[in-house]
Amino acid sequence: MSAATTRSRTPDRLCAEAVDLARSAAEEAAAPGVVGEHAGLISEGDRVVTHFFECKELGYRGWRWAVTVARASRAKIVTLDEVVLLPGPDALLAPEWVPWSERLRPGDMGPGDLLPTDAEDLRLEPGFTGVDEPGPNSAVSEEMAELVEAEDAEVTGAAPANLPVAPSRGTIAAVAEELGLRRARVLSRYGLHVAADRWEEGYGAKTPMAQAAPASCVSCGFLVPIGGSLGQAFGVCANEFSPADGHVVSLTYGCGGHSEAAVMPKPPRPAPPVIDETRVDPFPLRPAADSGSVPISADEDSAELGHS
Helix, strand or coil: CCHHHHHHHCCCHHHHCCHHHHHHHHHHHCCCCCEEEEEEEEEEECCEEEEEEEECCCCCCCEEEEEEEEECCCCCCEEEEEEEEEECCCCCCCCCCCCHHHHCCCCCCCCCCCCCCCCCCCCEEECCCCCCCCCCCCCCCHHHHHHHHHCCCCCCCCCHHHCCCCCHHHCHHHHHHHCCCCCCEEECHHHHHHHHHHHHHHCCCCCHHHHCCCCCHHHCCCEEECCCHHHHCEEEECCCCCCCCCCEEECCCCCCCCCCCCCCCCCCCCCCCCCCCCCCCCCCCCCCCCCCCCCCCCCHHHHHHCCC
16 A cells, blocks of 8 residues: 555545634535534545535435535645535435336326337337338339330330329238228237236236135126137126226136126015004904894793704
């Protein structure tokens, strides 16, 4: 280790004692009352020392005012070098900046927001392959150009020669339009797998709701099938009482709103009343004297015999 290196690690005595000079410089650069106590010093090199002062300004917790002073060789006067506000070891810092394309999360887009897709987005691929080449009989096709060159002919200024591009019906894009392939790009195999993994994670067989469901969505009457290759594993839930209403769900997903989970029993209907309890019929303990078929007789002997 050289002598210069040893001297650089040891703070210069005059620079280390210039605390008042450093504080005055920090107070001049900062707002009044935000420069706190002296928080130490470090040696930056030969006769170069940085003093640290606590920062009391709101929103700058853990930051320090760093004032660097220096002294020329064989000089007795310490001069000011620079004043700057630096974060300390436990300073409150803003998180590392992340590009918007990596910060974006599902649900962040609102009305009027635009989300451009990269031209090399791995989730997309061309909807139809090939280039827009003119038809073989077009005036600007390669076959016609070779024929003209071979016969040393000149293309006159007629209508076909004035066409700057091939007719629209002769392009692959026009054919794709007629076949219904109107989208320039469609989901690639990678895009399909990414979407399937995302939907499976949100509404798949491993969710707690599906684990407690009485049956899966594949047998539910509220499942609306979708087309394409994803229709073999996913559908759309149409049960307004289900937590997945309006969402793409896996066929292995399930919830308590399954159409065949339980049949709601009809409420029991009471039987029609046999006795009218709203009316009271009197029933005497003994029958009336005139209720029988034998008339009343005054003769006691015949009365004992009765009607027999």
